[in-house]
Amino acid sequence: MPMSYFIGLSVVMFAMGILGVLLRRNPLVVFMSLELMFNSANLLFVAFSAYHQVLDGQLFVFFVMTTAAAEVAVGLALIVAIFKAKRTIDLDQMSSLKG
Amino acid sequence: MSLGLIFMYAALALVVVISGVGLITSRNAIYAALFLVLNFITVALLYIALGAPFIALAQVTVYAGSIMVLFLFVIMLLGAEQLPIAEPLRGQRVLGILLAVAFLAEMMLFVMLRGAPTIAGQAVSPEFSTPATIGMLLFERYLLPFEMTAGILLAATVGAVFMTRQPRPEHKSALPAVREEGQE
Numbered sequence: 001m002p003m004s005y006f007i008g009l010s011v012v013m014f015a016m017g018i019l020g021v022l023l024r025r026n027p028l029v030v031f032m033s034l035e036l037m038f039n040s041a042n043l044l045f046v047a048f049s050a051y052h053q054v055l056d057g058q059l060f061v062f063f064v065m066t067t068a069a070a071e072v073a074v075g076l077a078l079i080v081a082i083f084k085a086k087r088t089i090d091l092d093q094m095s096s097l098k099g
Numbered sequence: 100m101s102l103g104l105i106f107m108y109a110a111l112a113l114v115v116v117i118s119g120v121g122l123i124t125s126r127n128a129i130y131a132a133l134f135l136v137l138n139f140i141t142v143a144l145l146y147i148a149l150g151a152p153f154i155a156l157a158q159v160t161v162y163a164g165s166i167m168v169l170f171l172f173v174i175m176l177l178g179a180e181q182l183p184i185a186e187p188l189r190g191q192r193v194l195g196i197l198l199a200v201a202f203l204a205e206m207m208l209f210v211m212l213r214g215a216p217t218i219a220g221q222a223v224s225p226e227f228s229t230p231a232t233i234g235m236l237l238f239e240r241y242l243l244p245f246e247m248t249a250g251i252l253l254a255a256t257v258g259a260v261f262m263t264r265q266p267r268p269e270h271k272s273a274l275p276a277v278r279e280e281g282q283e
Binding site: 001004005006007008009011012013014015016017018019020022023024026028029031032033035036039042043046047049050053055056058059061062063065066067068069070071072073074076077078079080081083089 | 104108112115116119120122123128131132135138139142145146148149150151153154157158161162165166169170173174176177191192194195196198199200202203206207210223227228232233236237240241244248251252254255256258259260262263
């Protein structure tokens with residue numbers, strides 16, 4: 001399959017992730033959109049790894065996965081802590097720093 | 100390329116796009132999570148087609164398995180399936196869509212002007228990405244990043260436990276009955 005297929009698919013996935021981060025007010029869905037963006041980057045890593053016949057791209061997918069797992073653990077803990085403090089997780093309600 | 104192969108790739112791309120749209124449009128966060136699982140599994144199929152079966156299996160077990168279970172668990176723990184529909188910030192939706200479309204156009208333009216490789220790469224051999232070769236590369240050339248990710252995971256685990264712990268009562272020996280008496 002030509003590389004442009006994978007590049008186009010990855011770009012579309014990344015744009016959908018950006019749309020989700022910008023539009024949704026549920027922080028859990030925002031995190032899922034972030035995962036979608038990680039996923040599109042991973043797809044490009046694997047596609048170029050196969051294209052150039054170099055295995056290093058696939059290694060980077062592993063590092064992205066572990067970092068994403070750490071990020072999800074910390075992010076979900078933050079959401080739970082915010083929910084305990086404010087009794088809501090609506091992102092638009094988190095305006096304590098607004099002057 | 101045979102017609103069946105083109106059809107398969109088109110169907111996979113269609114499923115990826117539809118599940119992504121479902122993720123960002125579904126009102127219920129549980130449905131969004133399930134759409135994301137579908138997306139991950141479809142991308143894992145693309146990984147297999149690209150000659151990376153080990154990555155595909157890691158994707159299914161780590162992403163579609165454990166991370167999404169964590170998401171669903173937190174959604175159900177907080178009861179955060181649905182938020183009120185009312186939009187407090189005016190113009191946010193229009194601006195967000197505009198920015199996302201601008202990004203998409205920019206990237207498409209970049210890829211076209213930059214001249215993406217349109218030819219297909221030669222098919223990878225089955226020995227290209229066996230777990231053995233990946234493990235050799237991981238523990239030889241990428242040993243330091245590997246150890247660093249271990250540190251990141253440990254720090255994240257400790258941080259998650261620290262942030263969600265219950266505040267410890269100041270005097271462990273204080274009896275609840277005495278406290279109630281004092282309050283009265």
